[in-house]
Every structure is written in structure tokens, then in C-alpha cells.
Amino acid sequence: MLSFSSVKLRLDPWATEYDTAFHVEDSLEFSRASIDAGIEMLDWQGIKPKSEVLSFNEILFIDGSRRTEARVLLEDDLKQLAFGAIGTFGVGVVSCCPKLSRVAKFVELEPLGFSSIRRLCSLSSGYSLPGFDLVSKFKHHLGSLSYMVEATDKKEADAVVRQLQFKMLEAERQLASRLSSEFPDALIIADGPRPKIGGQAENVVGYVKTMHAFPLGEEHLVSVRELEEGQRSPLYLVSNNDKSQQLFEFFLRLRDPRPWLYSFAGMVRLQLPAGSKPEERLPEAIALADALTFLLPKFATKQHQDPRAPQQLLPIRALETELKRRMGNSQMVRRRLTEYFSQSTDE
Amino acid sequence: MSSKAVSTNTVSSKPAIGMVLGTEDATPLKFWFAVADKTKVQLDDIIYIEVLDPEDPEESVRFYGIVDEVRRRFEGIQFEGDTELVVQGLMPASITYAAHVLVTRVEPEDFIPPGPGDQVYMAEAEALEKALYLDNMDAPLPAGVLRNGEAGYLNFDFINGAKGAHINISGISGIATKTSYALFLLYSIFNAKNRKTRQSLIDNPNATKAIIFNVKGEDLLFLDQPNSQYREEEGKWQEKRKSAETRFGICQLPEHEFASVALHAPAREGENLLPDVRQREGVDPYLWTLHAFAAGRMLPFVLTERDAMTNLGFLVAHLEEKLHKLAQAQRGPGLEVEPGDEAFSLEGQSFNQSFPIGENEALDVEEFLSSSGRVKLKTFDDLVTYLEYKLLFKGADDDDGRSGGDPLWTAQQAKATREAFIRRLRGASKHVRKLIRGDLPAKALGRAKLDILNSEKQVHVVDIHSLAPLAQMFVVGVLLKQVFDEKESGRSGQIFVVLDELNKYAPSEGESPIKDVLLDIAERGRSMGIVLIGAQQTASEVERRIVSNAAVRIVGRLDAAEAERPEYRFMPGSFRLRSTILAPGTMIVHQPDIPSPMMLSFPFPAWATRRKEVAMVVSDEEALDILN
Numbered sequence: 001m002l003s004f005s006s007v008k009l010r011l012d013p014w015a016t017e018y019d020t021a022f023h024v025e026d027s028l029e030f031s032r033a034s035i036d037a038g039i040e041m042l043d044w045q046g047i048k049p050k051s052e053v054l055s056f057n058e059i060l061f062i063d064g065s066r067r068t069e070a071r072v073l074l075e076d077d078l079k080q081l082a083f084g085a086i087g088t089f090g091v092g093v094v095s096c097c098p099k100l101s102r103v104a105k106f107v108e109l110e111p112l113g114f115s116s117i118r119r120l121c122s123l124s125s126g127y128s129l130p131g132f133d134l135v136s137k138f139k140h141h142l143g144s145l146s147y148m149v150e151a152t153d154k155k156e157a158d159a160v161v162r163q164l165q166f167k168m169l170e171a172e173r174q175l176a177s178r179l180s181s182e183f184p185d186a187l188i189i190a191d192g193p194r195p196k197i198g199g200q201a202e203n204v205v206g207y208v209k210t211m212h213a214f215p216l217g218e219e220h221l222v223s224v225r226e227l228e229e230g231q232r233s234p235l236y237l238v239s240n241n242d243k244s245q246q247l248f249e250f251f252l253r254l255r256d257p258r259p260w261l262y263s264f265a266g267m268v269r270l271q272l273p274a275g276s277k278p279e280e281r282l283p284e285a286i287a288l289a290d291a292l293t294f295l296l297p298k299f300a301t302k303q304h305q306d307p308r309a310p311q312q313l314l315p316i317r318a319l320e321t322e323l324k325r326r327m328g329n330s331q332m333v334r335r336r337l338t339e340y341f342s343q344s345t346d347e
Numbered sequence: 348m349s350s351k352a353v354s355t356n357t358v359s360s361k362p363a364i365g366m367v368l369g370t371e372d373a374t375p376l377k378f379w380f381a382v383a384d385k386t387k388v389q390l391d392d393i394i395y396i397e398v399l400d401p402e403d404p405e406e407s408v409r410f411y412g413i414v415d416e417v418r419r420r421f422e423g424i425q426f427e428g429d430t431e432l433v434v435q436g437l438m439p440a441s442i443t444y445a446a447h448v449l450v451t452r453v454e455p456e457d458f459i460p461p462g463p464g465d466q467v468y469m470a471e472a473e474a475l476e477k478a479l480y481l482d483n484m485d486a487p488l489p490a491g492v493l494r495n496g497e498a499g500y501l502n503f504d505f506i507n508g509a510k511g512a513h514i515n516i517s518g519i520s521g522i523a524t525k526t527s528y529a530l531f532l533l534y535s536i537f538n539a540k541n542r543k544t545r546q547s548l549i550d551n552p553n554a555t556k557a558i559i560f561n562v563k564g565e566d567l568l569f570l571d572q573p574n575s576q577y578r579e580e581e582g583k584w585q586e587k588r589k590s591a592e593t594r595f596g597i598c599q600l601p602e603h604e605f606a607s608v609a610l611h612a613p614a615r616e617g618e619n620l621l622p623d624v625r626q627r628e629g630v631d632p633y634l635w636t637l638h639a640f641a642a643g644r645m646l647p648f649v650l651t652e653r654d655a656m657t658n659l660g661f662l663v664a665h666l667e668e669k670l671h672k673l674a675q676a677q678r679g680p681g682l683e684v685e686p687g688d689e690a691f692s693l694e695g696q697s698f699n700q701s702f703p704i705g706e707n708e709a710l711d712v713e714e715f716l717s718s719s720g721r722v723k724l725k726t727f728d729d730l731v732t733y734l735e736y737k738l739l740f741k742g743a744d745d746d747d748g749r750s751g752g753d754p755l756w757t758a759q760q761a762k763a764t765r766e767a768f769i770r771r772l773r774g775a776s777k778h779v780r781k782l783i784r785g786d787l788p789a790k791a792l793g794r795a796k797l798d799i800l801n802s803e804k805q806v807h808v809v810d811i812h813s814l815a816p817l818a819q820m821f822v823v824g825v826l827l828k829q830v831f832d833e834k835e836s837g838r839s840g841q842i843f844v845v846l847d848e849l850n851k852y853a854p855s856e857g858e859s860p861i862k863d864v865l866l867d868i869a870e871r872g873r874s875m876g877i878v879l880i881g882a883q884q885t886a887s888e889v890e891r892r893i894v895s896n897a898a899v900r901i902v903g904r905l906d907a908a909e910a911e912r913p914e915y916r917f918m919p920g921s922f923r924l925r926s927t928i929l930a931p932g933t934m935i936v937h938q939p940d941i942p943s944p945m946m947l948s949f950p951f952p953a954w955a956t957r958r959k960e961v962a963m964v965v966s967d968e969e970a971l972d973i974l975n
Contacts, residue, residue, distance in 0.1 A: 094439050305425070
């Protein structure tokens with residue numbers, strides 16, 4: 001049960017939409033990265049690739065979706081001990097053919113020993129509790145919901161939600177790593193920054209949609225702003241302390257922006273693995289960047305199809321819908337939680 | 348819950364074909380189910396589900412139903428344009444295949460909703476019989492083949508008058524195959540054996556008759572001949588449906604032509620009583636004697652319209668009675684004028700019709716004047732002339748020789764009314780004079796009498812296609828009236844009447860004597876053993892009481908506008924839609940004790956339906972005869 005001695009989890013009645021707003025991805029941006037903008041081209045201008053040969057026979061899009069179901073507070077008789085957040089996340093994969101010669105499909109993760117949906121309760125200030133199951137007393141409620149408890153040492157209220165996000169990213173990273181070794185002939189496109197995977201994992205690339213911070217100086221951004229639909233910027237190298245995790249990056253214009261939109265509308269940033277010896281990987285990376293520049297605009301959404309068009313890709317849009325479906329109806333889950341906490345208080 | 352339902356189900360060994368959907372309302376009367384992978388479910392499939400009693404898991408309620416809608420769509424997509432993207436391979440989606448069920452039976456009658464996830468099974472064998480209420484039918488009448496290849500049955504108790512009577516068929520001419528289906532049902536009635544008792548469905552086969560009015564070509568005059576194209580045509584169906592049996596076989600009916608058939612056609616004019624047909628031999632001519640016309644009160648039937656509340660109506664009713672009385676006192680086939688009418692002469696009327704009376708006949712005064720010295724009326728025109736004399740000329744005091752008439756006959760009607768009556772009668776006379784005669788020997792005319800109830804034959808085809816509309820109305824009206832009168836006086840046995848073009852005989856507007864007869868049959872025929880198998884293009888143009896009295900309603904291909912009319916509300920919407928695309932040979936059949944209609948296909952006729960289908964079998968002897 002939840003309570004040891006007088007310590008109890010209590011539900012915060014407010015809906016989770018009133019979370020403190022924060023952008024998780026921002027916090028993950030490279031802080032002190034060094035940039036080498038001249039690795040492909042010194043005098044920057046937009047590149048329209050001539051060949052579209054992709055050396056992979058399958059593209060796997062990975063994405064995760066996360067939801068905070070409820071905020072909880074750990075209290076004893078006297079005071080509040082810790083913040084908590086109950087959340088659900090799902091990770092999934094869509095398999096597409098680069099030649100678009102077959103129908104795209106969701107990849108079943110269970111055969112890979114991977115569960116696509118996980119439910120967590122994260123607690124701040126280093127507190128932990130055993131996991132718990134929500135079993136309804138109403139027999140019409142199908143199935144039970146099992147929650148694992150994850151502790152974080154941080155103390156602030158946001159930390160618990162961030163913890164959920166970290167767990168999801170971790171799951172995505174593991175999935176990308178697993179797919180990379182399971183399907184060496186597939187190109188794995190992870191939604192968001194490229195996961196840091198041990199080993200080479202040359203077939204994993206990152207797809208960054210948001211344009212909040214730019215690693216480049218203004219002299220290069222000028223030519224990036226001028227990119228036209230289907231053009232990419234030259235590759236630039238992003239180096240970190242960890243040389244094995246160096247990245248090639250480039251900007252890609254998926255669709256020409258309307259005149260009234262800001263200059264980075266319709267733009268994405270791709271991250272390709274550069275490894276510890278970028279010069280050796282460069283030709284391969286240029287070929288892959290060219291192929292992606294041809295390929296990705298085909299998957300771009302239109303304005304009416306998604307509020308995040310065109311950067312939100314069609315397979316990812318479908319995947320997010322599917323993951324939300326698998327996570328279950330949030331109001332239903334919230335009710336089950338309320339029911340559970342009311343029962344545990346009665347005892 | 349659903350897995351539990353599977354484990355308790357001990358009835359079906361076959362795998363489930365799907366499960367009740369949880370995203371649409373499942374109600375005790377209709378529900379959707381998701382079709383299992385690699386399974387085909389189509390319209391008209393008959394299914395059942397087993398629903399656990401929420402209070403007692405040991406008990407369950409069984410729902411039987413018919414699939415009336417099936418659909419497939421992409422699941423997980425948002426916009427119509429997404430379909431193209433999915434097909435192009437740009438985004439994933441899954442296909443959902445769902446079927447909608449109209450519940451036809453709930454057993455026991457606990458009207459609980461089916462549960463989402465409950466397993467759905469195809470109804471076969473016993474379950475199928477339950478779904479179609481066969482277990483409740485004492486006398487199931489094979490009515491065609493269901494989509495699943497099994498026989499579909501009508502409850503004969505709702506046809507023969509035990510619980511209901513009459514069949515009504517609607518559909519577009521030429522495509523709806525109304526007459527063909529009516530004949531198939533008739534064939535089934537005469538030939539089917541009860542599935543349980545193996546006895547004939549009709550109680551007294553010898554006293555059971557059928558009258559079929561042939562209104563189109565000479566098509567129905569070959570019913571007693573085998574159809575040379577039957578094997579080939581029915582074989583096509585067997586091949587298409589991969590059926591080892593013919594549809595007759597599935598219905599457990601023999602495959603042969605109609606047995607015990609009598610063919611009747613109107614007699615031609617002239618001295619030799621010959622039937623007015625071109626293609627068929629062995630047809631009996633029919634007509635009525637002038638005496639029978641008077642005695643049988645047939646006068647109203649030669650007038651197309653009658654409004655009982657007008658002066659003309661009173662006059663007709665009065666004269667009908669007068670003629671009846673006149674005929675009572677004498678014997679046919681002609682009609683002798685009343686005592687006191689010695690002054691009447693057929694020659695005397697200046698406006699007499701130029702009726703082609705043979706010369707010797709017209710001048711044979713001996714024949715005309717009977718022993719009493721009164722004139723004997725021999726033709727319908729004679730009768731008209733006599734009535735004209737009685738109504739306008741007798742005791743004339745006018746300048747032009749008309750006015751008064753016989754006060755006992757005029758019913759005190761104004762001269763204009765009497766004149767109008769005579770004009771109408773003269774107009775009718777050219778159409779009916781060959782059907783009402785008294786100018787031949789009684790013996791010859793007696794042979795041409797249409798006496799169906801006393802005939803040994805079972806099926807009587809009465810050809811009226813060559814007659815003018817007014818004469819058709821006369822024949823149908825008089826014949827049905829005779830049958831009705833005889834039945835009303837307590838004659839045993841049943842009679843089935845097949846009549847197409849009901850809209851002509853009993854239109855929704857106006858009144859006529861024949862409509863009265865049909866209404867009598869529709870409303871009282873059930874108790875007397877008269878069953879009307881009526882057909883029309885559009886039920887909305889037929890007298891409502893006639894259609895609504897039919898226990899069994901059948902629809903072939905319908906016009907789209909017609910299908911929306913209230914007359915067809917007995918079908919659920921999906922059937923109404925489908926009635927506009929039905930192929931020939933498929934009918935939607937509705938009967939009172941099954942809430943949902945059945946879609947039935949009936950066999951290619953084993954009897955010839957036109958001359959070229961008649962099997963030309965020539966025996967060796969016949970061949971030798973021809974060669975010699």
C-alpha cells in the first residue's frame with residue numbers, strides 16, 4: 001500500500017494543464033558546444049542535391065508521447081514532504097519505405113521485448129515508494145493500470161514532470177539503440193535531438209523541429225534564412241567534450257514560408273552522427289544529408305493537417321495519435337486515479 | 348468479459364466472425380460488430396451472439412440478426428485527404444471492417460444490450476432456423492434461396508388464411524420479375540412438402556385451384572410445358588454460387604412444369620367457338636351467355652366507372668336487378684324480352700348497329716319469335732337495343748319517337764341519364780360483344796363456360812392480353828365475382844388468384860365494381876379461402892386497403908422515388924436503398940412474424956415462359972408421321 005507510517009500520497013485536485021510552462025527540449029540543447037561551420041563549405045549557400053540515392057531500404061520514425069495525468073503530494077501528518085507527478089508515456093515506431101512503394105505500418109515493439117506504454121509516478125526530494133496497481137472495483141472497467149515509482153533528488157515542483165520527460169527520452173534512446181542493432185539496413189529518424197547512443201549507430205539521425213536557439217553565428221544564419229523549399233544548408237560539425245558523440249548538423253527547408261511568416265518557418269534541423277573522426281564520415285554524411293533533403297519534404301504535413309506543419313511529419317503525426325490512443329483516455333485514467341486515492345484514504 | 352463469453356459458448360464449433368464494437372452503441376435491436384481478420388461478412392448474412400446475463404453468469408441471452416450494412420474505413424486518420432497519404436505509404440493507418448446488425452430475435456426475451464467485445468457467430472443449421480423463426484412455423488413454404496445458399500421460407504399460415512392471407516408484389520415492369528416470382532410461389536404452394544410431416548402444405552389438393560390472369564403476350568400459356576433452357580440457366584447460377592444443388596433442390600421442390608393446367612382464352616367472333624390465341628394449341632375458348640350475363644348481374648362490369656351516389660349508378664343498379672329477374676324466369680342461352688313487349692322488334696330501330704349477323708340468321712323469324720311470340724335477344728347488341736327500347740322508346744310520345752320508356756325500368760331517372768347510360772353501353776358493346784353471346788346452341792356455349800371451381804384441373808390460366816382494357820376489366824371482375832359468390836355460399840377448398848397490374852383494377856382513386864370485388868377479396872377473402880397474389884409496379888397507386896391487407900409483402904426492383912414512399916416503410920432503410928439496385932430474380936420478402944425482410948433469389952422457371960423455351964421433344968412415331 002501507499003502509506004508507510006503516516007506518510008501518504010495525496011492528489012492535487014487541479015487539472016494538469018495548469019502546469020508551470022517549461023520547454024523541456026530547450027534544457028537539452030548543447031550549452032557549450034563548439035561549432036565548425038566550414039567542414040563542408042566555407043562560403044555558405046543553399047544546396048539543392050542532385051542525387052537522391054538512399055542506401056537504406058527502410059525508414060523507421062521514432063517518437064514518444066508523454067502526458068501528466070495528475071500531480072500528487074507526499075504528506076505526513078504534519079507537513080508536505082515531496083512533490084510528485086503521475087504520468088504516462090508511450091514510445092513507438094513507424095516503418096516507411098523510402099521509395100513509398102508500400103503502405104506504412106506501426107512496428108510492434110513487444111516482439112523486441114519493449115513495452116510501448118509505461119506509467120510512472122515520479123517523486124521529488126529523494127523519496128520513493130513501492131509501485132502500485134489501480135484495480136477498479138467496477139467490473140466494467142477493463143484491465144488494471146500499473147505504476148512504477150521513480151525518485152529524483154531534486155526538490156523543486158517542476159523536477160517531477162521533468163523526470164517523466166527524462167524517462168521517456170531514455171526509453172526513446174534505448175529503443176533507437178535497439179532498433180539500430182536490430183535493423184542495420186534501416187535509417188532511424190528520431191523525433192527530437194539525436195539520442196546519445198553508445199557505439200557508432202551510424203543509422204540514427206535526429207530531427208529537431210523547434211527553432212528556439214541557434215548554434216550558428218549570424219553570418220551563417222543569413223544564408224540559412226535564404227534557403228528555398230527542398231534546399232539544405234551545408235553541414236557543420238558540433239563538437240562536445242565527448243568526441244564520440246560529435247554531430248553533423250544541417251538546416252533543411254521543408255516548405256517555402258508564406259511571406260508573412262518568420263524566416264525560419266518550414267525549417268528543420270537534422271543531426272547526423274559524426275563520430276570521433278568526422279573527416280572520415282563526411283562523404284557518407286553528405287550523401288545522407290542529400291538523400292534526406294529529397295526525402296523528408298514528401299513526409300511534411302500541410303497547414304490544415306497539423307498545427308505544427310510542415311515540420312510535424314505525417315508518420316509522426318499518425319504515431320502520436322496512435323500512442324495517445326494506447327495511453328488510454330486521460331479523463332478515464334484521471335477518474336481511476338481519483339477512485340484509487342479515495343479508496344486508499346478510507347483504509 | 349469477452350473471453351469469458353467465448354469459454355461458456357458451447358454451441359458453435361466454428362470460430363467467431365467478429366466481436367461487438369465498443370465505439371458504437373450496441374442496443375438490443377441493432378448493433379455494430381467488428382469483422383475478424385481474413386473474414387468475409389456481407390449484407391444479408393445471418394448471425395447470432397450470446398450475451399451473458401449481467402446478474403447471472405450462468406445464464407445468457409441469444410440475439411439473432413441479419414447484417415444490413417457493412418463498411419470498411421481507415422482508422423486513425425483525421426482527414427479525407429489522409430487516405431491518399433496512407434495509400435502512398437506516407438503515414439500508417441489500419442483498416443476497420445464493421446457490419447451492422449438488425450436483431451430479428453431475442454431468446455429469452457431479455458432485452459439487454461449486447462456487450463462490447465461479445466463474440467459474433469455466423470448462424471448455421473439450428474441457429475439459422477431460429478434466426479428465421481422456422482421453429483415457429485407449422486407450415487414453412489419454400490420461397491427462394493437466401494444469400495448463404497440455404498432455403499428461405501414463408502410462413503404458409505400467413506398465406507392460406509389461417510393467420511393471414513394474400514401476397515402483394517411491387518416492382519418495376521420487366522426488371523422486377525413480379526409475375527415470375529408469383530408463379531414460383533404458386534408452384535411452391537402446390538408442390539412443397541411440409542418439412543416436418545412430409546405432407547402437402549395444402550389441405551385438399553383436389554379442391555384447391557389457382558387462377559392466373561395472363562396480361563402480357565401469350566407467355567403464361569406454356570406453363571404446362573418443360574423449359575428447354577432451364578438446365579443451362581439454372582446451371583449458370585449453380586456455377587456462380589458453386590452450388591451442387593439447383594435452387595429447386597435447395598427448396599426441396601421437384602423440377603418440372605406445372606401439372607394439371609387448363610388454358611382459357613376469349614372466344615373469337617364467329618360461329619365456330621375458337622380461342623383467340625396464336626401460338627398455343629389446346630386452349631379452351633371462354634365466353635358468357637346473354638342469359639348468364641343477366642342472371643349473374645354482370646351489367647355493372649361492362650361500365651368502366653361507377654359512382655354509386657350518382658343517378659347513373661342508381662339506374663345501373665336498378666337495371667341489373669331487372670335483368671336478373673327477367674333471366675330468372677327463363678333459360679338461356681339467349682334472353683326473351685318481357686311479357687308486354689311484343690311490340691318490340693330488333694328490326695324497328697333506325698339506329699341499330701350494323702352488327703354482322705349472318706343473313707339466314709337475321710331473317711330467321713321463327714328463331715326470333717319464340718312460342719310466346721316475344722323476341723329473343725341473341726347478342727349483346729340485341730340487349731343494348733332492347734334496353735334502349737325499354738328506357739327511351741316504349742310508350743313514346745315525343746316527336747322523334749323517344750321519351751317515356753317503361754316506367755318500371757327507368758327508375759324515374761331523367762331522360763338525359765337514360766341516354767347517357769345507353770351511350771356508354773353502346774360504347775362498351777364493341778369490346779364485349781364477343782364475350783357475351785346467345786346466338787349459338789346452348790350445348791356449344793355450355794362448353795365455353797368458364798367454371799373454374801368445378802373443373803378437375805388445378806391451375807387455370809385465363810388469357811386476357813388480347814382484350815381491350817374494358818373487356819379485361821369485365822373478365823377479371825366477373826370471374827372474381829363468380830368465385831367470390833360461390834365461396835361466400837360456403838364452397839370448400841382454396842383458390843389462389845394471381846393478378847398483375849392491380850393499379851388498373853383497384854386504383855387508389857375512384858370507384859369501380861371490380862375494385863369492390865377486389866376489396867371484398869382483400870378484406871373478407873381470408874376467411875373464405877380466396878388468396879390474392881397481386882402485383883403492381885407501384886403500390887402507392889393501388890387502393891391502400893388492398894395492399895395493407897396482404898400479409899406477405901414482396902418487393903423487386905423499385906424506382907428510387909417510389910422506394911421512399913410510406914407504402915414501403917415495412918422495410919428498413921438499408922433494404923429500401925437496395926431495392927433500387929436489385930437484379931432480376933432477387934426479391935425482398937417480408938412476412939408478419941419476422942421483423943426483418945429476407946433477400947431471396949428464386950430459381951429459373953422449370954416451365955416454359957414463352958414459346959421458344961418450349962422443349963421440342965418429338966417421339967419416333969411422331970417423326971415418322973411427319974416424314975410420311
